Amino acid sequence: MSEIRRRSLVTAMLAGGALPSLAWSQNAATLEIGVLPNISARLLLAQYQPLREYLAREMNRAVQVSTAPNWTAFHQRTLALDYDLVVTAANLARLAQLERGYVPLLSYAPNIKGMVVCASAKPIKTVAELRGQTLALSNPQSLVTMRGMQWLAENGLQRDKDFKTVNAPTDDNVGNVVVRGDALAAMLSGGEYRAIPDAIKAQLQVLTTFAEVASFVVMASPKLSAAEARAIKAHLQGFAAGSEEGKAFFASSGFAGMREPAAGLMESMDPYVEATRKVMAAPG
CATH class of the missing domain: 3.40.190.10 (Periplasmic binding protein-like II)
Incomplete structure (x- = not known):
């Protein structure tokens, strides 16, 4: 899939900042975050700008946020491992976990x-x-x-x-x-x-x-090592724990925080797995 096509709808890149980082270097590959297009690309871009800025600065690494024209295309890109992290609906998160080995890091609060x-x-x-x-x-x-x-x-x-x-x-x-x-x-x-x-x-x-x-879940791609996933999770927790960028994100998005996934959260989506597969496979 071509780079232009894959990121055709909404893409933003921030170069890494000048602050030192123990986990990343300026030569690290761009961290790509895929966000489910539950609202328009225009609104997603505005909402996730503070998260991009925070992670780019704290990790001293380029960060890119992408979405897709629709839910099916986004989920296909998720399963194709196009993203390093995904922010997705809990039922889609469970499919990504079962079918491609994505790992749940955090879930948004409150419930939807x-x-x-x-x-x-x-x-x-x-x-x-x-x-x-x-x-x-x-x-x-x-x-x-x-x-x-x-x-x-x-x-x-x-x-x-x-x-x-x-x-x-x-x-x-x-x-x-x-x-x-x-x-x-x-x-x-x-x-x-x-x-x-x-x-x-x-x-x-x-x-x-x-x-x-259940609210959205942040999932780590199996492309990431366990150490990388832990480091990114720690940065996300810092973002949510009172940073100015976090405050701006939560004010614009309506979410209130990020938390550890509740015990049994992923398994609670199992009754929806087959229905989710069906609607994702349906034309249009």
């Missing part, structure tokens, strides 16, 4: 809220009103959507039988789909809701928060 929103101009009171209607999905391959489909089924609503779905082109404009009337409501995560432009968000209201699911 699953939400349903509707237009303020056409409010709905209960989820039952979705019967015979269209539901917009910001990220149809997400853990929030998988859990959301379970929740709707528990409420007597089966996808493609009782309601249909439409996929939004990008999650930061899923609100437009609802405001235009192309869908009665939208299902999305708290972070995706946060990414909706204020002018659109002002025309929406939250119907319900139906669940909380």
